[in-house]
Amino acid sequence: MINKVVANAELAIKDIESGMTLMLGGFGLCGIPENCINALVKKDIKQLTCISNNAGVDDFGIGLMLQNRQIKKMISSYVGENAEFERQLFSGELEVELIPQGTLATRCLASGYGMPAIFTPAGVGTEVSEGKEVRNFNGKDYLMELAFEADFAIVKAWKGDSAGNLIYHSTARNFNPVMAMAGKVTIAEVEELVELGELDPDQIHTPGIFVHRIFQGKNYEKRIEQRTVRLI
Amino acid sequence: MINKVVANAELAIKDIESGMTLMLGGFGLCGIPENCINALVKKDIKQLTCISNNAGVDDFGIGLMLQNRQIKKMISSYVGENAEFERQLFSGELEVELIPQGTLATRCLASGYGMPAIFTPAGVGTEVSEGKEVRNFNGKDYLMELAFEADFAIVKAWKGDSAGNLIYHSTARNFNPVMAMAGKVTIAEVEELVELGELDPDQIHTPGIFVHRIFQGKNYEKRIEQRTVRLI
Amino acid sequence: MLDKTGIAKRIAKEIKDGSYVNLGIGIPTLVANYIPEGINVVLQSENGLLGMGPFPYEGEEDPDLINAGKQTITTLPGSSVFDSAMSFGMIRSQKVDLTILGAMEVSENGDIANWKIPGKMVKGMGGAMDLVASAKNIIVAMQHVNKAGESKLLPKCLLPLTGVKCVKKIVTELAVLEVKPEGGFKLLERAPGVSLDEIRKATAGKLIVEGEIPKMEF
Amino acid sequence: MLDKTGIAKRIAKEIKDGSYVNLGIGIPTLVANYIPEGINVVLQSENGLLGMGPFPYEGEEDPDLINAGKQTITTLPGSSVFDSAMSFGMIRSQKVDLTILGAMEVSENGDIANWKIPGKMVKGMGGAMDLVASAKNIIVAMQHVNKAGESKLLPKCLLPLTGVKCVKKIVTELAVLEVKPEGGFKLLERAPGVSLDEIRKATAGKLIVEGEIPKMEF
Numbered sequence: 001m002i003n004k005v006v007a008n009a010e011l012a013i014k015d016i017e018s019g020m021t022l023m024l025g026g027f028g029l030c031g032i033p034e035n036c037i038n039a040l041v042k043k044d045i046k047q048l049t050c051i052s053n054n055a056g057v058d059d060f061g062i063g064l065m066l067q068n069r070q071i072k073k074m075i076s077s078y079v080g081e082n083a084e085f086e087r088q089l090f091s092g093e094l095e096v097e098l099i100p101q102g103t104l105a106t107r108c109l110a111s112g113y114g115m116p117a118i119f120t121p122a123g124v125g126t127e128v129s130e131g132k133e134v135r136n137f138n139g140k141d142y143l144m145e146l147a148f149e150a151d152f153a154i155v156k157a158w159k160g161d162s163a164g165n166l167i168y169h170s171t172a173r174n175f176n177p178v179m180a181m182a183g184k185v186t187i188a189e190v191e192e193l194v195e196l197g198e199l200d201p202d203q204i205h206t207p208g209i210f211v212h213r214i215f216q217g218k219n220y221e222k223r224i225e226q227r228t229v230r231l232i
Numbered sequence: 233m234i235n236k237v238v239a240n241a242e243l244a245i246k247d248i249e250s251g252m253t254l255m256l257g258g259f260g261l262c263g264i265p266e267n268c269i270n271a272l273v274k275k276d277i278k279q280l281t282c283i284s285n286n287a288g289v290d291d292f293g294i295g296l297m298l299q300n301r302q303i304k305k306m307i308s309s310y311v312g313e314n315a316e317f318e319r320q321l322f323s324g325e326l327e328v329e330l331i332p333q334g335t336l337a338t339r340c341l342a343s344g345y346g347m348p349a350i351f352t353p354a355g356v357g358t359e360v361s362e363g364k365e366v367r368n369f370n371g372k373d374y375l376m377e378l379a380f381e382a383d384f385a386i387v388k389a390w391k392g393d394s395a396g397n398l399i400y401h402s403t404a405r406n407f408n409p410v411m412a413m414a415g416k417v418t419i420a421e422v423e424e425l426v427e428l429g430e431l432d433p434d435q436i437h438t439p440g441i442f443v444h445r446i447f448q449g450k451n452y453e454k455r456i457e458q459r460t461v462r463l464i
Numbered sequence: 465m466l467d468k469t470g471i472a473k474r475i476a477k478e479i480k481d482g483s484y485v486n487l488g489i490g491i492p493t494l495v496a497n498y499i500p501e502g503i504n505v506v507l508q509s510e511n512g513l514l515g516m517g518p519f520p521y522e523g524e525e526d527p528d529l530i531n532a533g534k535q536t537i538t539t540l541p542g543s544s545v546f547d548s549a550m551s552f553g554m555i556r557s558q559k560v561d562l563t564i565l566g567a568m569e570v571s572e573n574g575d576i577a578n579w580k581i582p583g584k585m586v587k588g589m590g591g592a593m594d595l596v597a598s599a600k601n602i603i604v605a606m607q608h609v610n611k612a613g614e615s616k617l618l619p620k621c622l623l624p625l626t627g628v629k630c631v632k633k634i635v636t637e638l639a640v641l642e643v644k645p646e647g648g649f650k651l652l653e654r655a656p657g658v659s660l661d662e663i664r665k666a667t668a669g670k671l672i673v674e675g676e677i678p679k680m681e682f
Numbered sequence: 683m684l685d686k687t688g689i690a691k692r693i694a695k696e697i698k699d700g701s702y703v704n705l706g707i708g709i710p711t712l713v714a715n716y717i718p719e720g721i722n723v724v725l726q727s728e729n730g731l732l733g734m735g736p737f738p739y740e741g742e743e744d745p746d747l748i749n750a751g752k753q754t755i756t757t758l759p760g761s762s763v764f765d766s767a768m769s770f771g772m773i774r775s776q777k778v779d780l781t782i783l784g785a786m787e788v789s790e791n792g793d794i795a796n797w798k799i800p801g802k803m804v805k806g807m808g809g810a811m812d813l814v815a816s817a818k819n820i821i822v823a824m825q826h827v828n829k830a831g832e833s834k835l836l837p838k839c840l841l842p843l844t845g846v847k848c849v850k851k852i853v854t855e856l857a858v859l860e861v862k863p864e865g866g867f868k869l870l871e872r873a874p875g876v877s878l879d880e881i882r883k884a885t886a887g888k889l890i891v892e893g894e895i896p897k898m899e900f
Contacts, residue, residue, distance in 0.1 A: 001733065001760035002700045002722050027511045027548070028534040030527060053548070078588035086585050098586065101510065102552025102594030106345070109549040113338070113767070114774025114816060116369035119347050120556065121597035125575075125628035128593060137348035137378075146369075158528075163724075163733070163760035170434060170545055171512050172528035177547040181775070197759025202402060203435050205547075207732050207762035209702050209724070209777045222527035228535040230519040233515065233542035234482045234504050259729045259766070260752040262745060285766070310806035318803050330804065333728065334770025334812030341767040345549070346556025346598060352774065353815035357793075357846035360811060390746075395506075395515070395542035402763055403730050404746035409765040413557070429541025437765075439514050439544035441484050441506070441559045454745035460753040462737040 001163040001196060004214045009039035012187045012213045016152055018045045019072075023108065023148070023179040024052040024062060025155035028225050031172030032061050033156040035189045035217035041068050049073040051148055053104060053175055057081050060223050069093070075148075077101035081225070100128060103145050105178050110147035112181020112210065117146050153183025156217070157206070160190035161197075164211030165204045173205065180206045189217040233395040233428060236446045241271035244419045244445045248384055250277045251304075255340065255380070255411040256284040256294060257387035260313075260457050263404030264293050265388040267421045267449035273297055279304040283380055285336060285407055287311045292455050301325070307380075309333035313457070332360060335377050337410050342379035344413020344442065349378050385415025388449070389438070392422035393429075396443030397436045405437065412438045421449040466637040466655045466680075471605050473498045473682050475564055475635050478603055479505055486510060486555070486595060488565030489533045491605040495564055506542075508560050510591040512551045515543030532591060552591070556598045563599035565592060567606045567631070569621045572669035574631040574643040576604065577623035589626060596627030608636035608666045615668035617641070617649055639663050640680060641671075648672045653680045684855040684873045684898075689823050691716045691900050693782055693853050696821055697723055704728060704773070704813060706783030707751045709823040713782055724760075726778050728809040730769045733761030750809065770809070774816045781817035783810060785824045785849070787839045790887035792849040792861040794822065795841035807844060814845030826854035826884045833886035835859070835867055857881050858898060859889075866890045871898045 006012045013036055016022070026032030037056075041064045048071050055074050056063035065071050066084050073095040079085055088094035099107075100122040110118045119142035123129050133144040155176040158169035166188055168176055180186050188206075193216040238244045245268055248254070258264030269288075273296045280303050287306050288295035297303050298316050305327040311317055320326035331339075332354040342350045351374035355361050365376040387408040390401035398420055400408055412418050420438075425448040466474065472494035479485060479499055486508045487493050496516075499505050507516040509531040516531055517538035525536040539545075554560060569577040576596055579589040596602055609615055617634065633652075634641045640653040650672040651663060656679055664671060684692065690712035697703060697717055704726045705711050714734075717723050725734040727749040734749055735756035743754040757763075772778060787795040794814055797807040814820055827833055835852065851870075852859045858871040868890040869881060874897055882889055 030530050078590040080587035098588040100589055100593035101591035105548035105552050112775055113771030115351050117351055119349055122594040126625045165762050170528040171530055173545055173547050174512050175548045178549045201757050201761040201763045204762040207764055209732055209772055224527045225534040228519045229522045232521055262748050310808040312805035330806040332807055332811035333809035337766035337770050344557055345553030354812040358843045397544050402746040403748055405763055405765050406730050407766045410767045433539050433543040433545045436544040439546055441514055441554055456745045457752040460737045461740045464739055
């Protein structure tokens with residue numbers, strides 16, 4: 001096996017530079033690469049393009065990079081819950097491209113699967129279709145959407161091994177596997193880095209071939225956005 | 233949950249009719265739906281179109297359906313190891329469409345993922361590209377290949393539950409998950425049908441939503457095509 | 465006239481046994497509470513879960529287990545988790561039978577607008593465009609008129625669209641309406657205490673009234 | 683002149699540390715036996731496995747665990763299993779660094795023919811077309827001439843193609859040759875005991891010989 005382990009987030013992101021395009025896994029604050037985001041915030045880089053389903057909240061997740069004015073452009077499906085985001089957007093400091101969630105996921109998948117473009121009905125007849133090729137198959141219209149390119153994909157998994165194999169936990173899986181497949185360089189942070197051979201080959205969600213660097217993260221906060229409970 | 237359990241292979245395939253298109257999981261003889269194939273062989277149906285990576289061997293797997301003259305057309309990537317196949321092909325009784333293995337897998341995936349077509353470089357500049365649209369993305373040529381339609385997809389898994397959730401074992405996974413997603417009706421036979429809740433939601437390879445019928449198969453032969461061993 | 469709970473209850477009656485359903489944020493989420501007993505329904509959450517269970521008990525929240533509204537939830541025996549690509553794969557391939565979602569406007573040909581108000585902060589369409597472009601059956605849960613008192617059932621949507629010709633049925637505080645393929649809102653049921661005139665006044669698009677219109681039943 | 687083992691041994695030297703490699707059926711499969719120590723290589727089998735291990739000991743064969751040649755194999759610590767769509771996904775997205783496969787013919791511009799002889803039973807291309815269309819680096823392992831004594835290194839392939847302009851290197855019983863992007867087989871090494879003349883005679887396509895041609899080393 002090929003050893004992909006690096007010591008920590010700082011080393012994992014050491015060659016990320018201003019102006020690059022990053023994919024960041026997670027849905028809301030669930031399954032986001034907390035350690036790498038914190039390391040990015042400490043690094044003197046800006047003008048980043050971030051592909052991520054959401055943009056965090058004001059004081060957590062990608063919101064911290066926004067506070068720090070490191071992001072030039074967000075490509076997301078939903079960006080609520082973030083006052084600083086709104087401010088930068090209206091002031092023109094921040095560019096935003098909103099795309100349907102399934103289109104976002106599938107454009108990542110396309111990249112990981114070596115497909116330059118995919119067809120989806122999402123957005124046909126809406127402003128999302130502007131400037132895009134519309135094509136009819138079997139009587140239904142589809143948009144042709146291009147695969148996403150990203151210099152780095154940064155994902156968070158539950159368990160991983162030195163070969164880069166990843167297993168996610170529950171709905172913290174979300175965009176992480178598709179982004180892991182799509183980065184020119186893919187960085188994975190895991191809650192637990194286990195011994196080679198400990199993960200059942202049948203249960204691996206992301207095979208190590210897609211992962212270039214892996215490290216065991218620390219101090220996961222795992223903030224909950226909407227704590228909903230039922231009465232006993 | 234929705235209960236997808238049927239009693240046996242005969243009931244699972246009861247409404248498969250002559251002239252239909254079937255997808256059959258497996259790679260070589262590994263991970264093939266043995267019970268359903270045996271039930272199909274006993275049924276008075278013919279003129280079937282079968283989408284399957286291989287065509288079995290003379291006396292096992294899809295080869296039995298060939299012996300029985302039930303197949304009009306095979307869509308496969310590799311069809312060696314089968315004398316009756318060769319005989320029917322040369323006599324003109326059997327039609328064969330050979331397509332690249334990755335194209336086969338991805339055309340199934342496309343169907344399951346609601347994508348009417350995909351782009352692949354496989355076959356560009358070869359006879360596989362005849363009559364197909366070639367399109368250049370970023371300086372590279374790709375063929376547009378259409379999603380596969382199948383009346384029934386028949387797959388084999390290791391474990392499953394009444395909700396239709398499936399887990400495969402080792403490389404017997406192969407085409408089964410992508411075909412499971414692609415059938416208008418998907419039939420799954422499993423070695424072990426377990427209690428609802430016994431399968432870890434994180435470890436399910438095929439979510440039950442894709443599966444319409446499931447049953448516990450019996451008497452699995454699991455024939456080995458190339459028994460290779462090393463000396464102690 | 466119905467309250468939000470009433471709308472949710474009425475929509476719950478539309479859910480067929482053995483179906484996979486995606487519930488949007490807001491009133492649609494409430495629908496889960498009123499699914500009739502004996503009806504087997506599997507809720508799909510587009511962030512990657514089939515078989516969404518109820519909210520967890522206090523202290524049992526798992527930050528890794530949320531729904532598309534980012535609420536803490538639970539799984540059920542038979543649940544499965546998958547990634548976002550597969551989630552929208554099953555949506556696009558119409559394995560999800562029914563989508564219930566809110567709307568700002570619906571047009572008489574079934575167009576829906578529910579994601580953007582020009583000049584206001586736009587949060588994004590999330591998974592709504594994917595859902596409305598693919599679902600076999602789409603039911604909209606919404607108020608019949610907006611806060612300014614203007615009808616949300618229009619000849620043509622004024623707001624940017626989420627999807628075209630996709631809404632099959634609408635349940636509001638006033639009525640249940642079917643969107644006809646040839647255009648027009650066909651009145652199916654009136655809410656308790658609501659007159660035909662009130663519905664007519666609140667419906668800017670073409671309203672089709674044929675024969676006696678029954679009162680909603682729950 | 684090399685035997686099959688020799689060809690496999692020589693190709694093994696081409697494998698870089700830290701690479702993912704797909705080995706075709708025949709001589710390429712033998713390459714696995716000669717990968718130098720200290721070189722970390724992960725073998726991909728396109729039926730859905732990364733980290734292919736050696737054949738199992740007698741009695742430990744698992745019918746569910748085979749490679750693309752349908753041989754019983756084993757996994758290694760760190761192996762992973764996946765479905766055929768993901769397998770060819772990683773091939774198409776060029777995560778597999780090197781593909782080694784056999785051929786019936788290679789042309790001087792890198793075209794390869796290895797799946798079909800008109801008039802004979804055609805078994806199919808399997809995964810070969812996907813592999814040659816996508817791999818960053820493709821090495822062909824084959825005999826320099828066919829059983830009729832005709833060269834397999836041609837100006838232009840005569841048999842139906844498997845892929846175009848894709849082969850980077852060829853290792854035969856006679857020589858190691860690089861396929862130049864501008865066309866031509868550049869002779870890199872001679873097999874032990876093989877003269878330049880023998881190679882010239884066995885090569886129908888344009889052979890490029892520059893300077894002294896070293897003997898193969900193992």
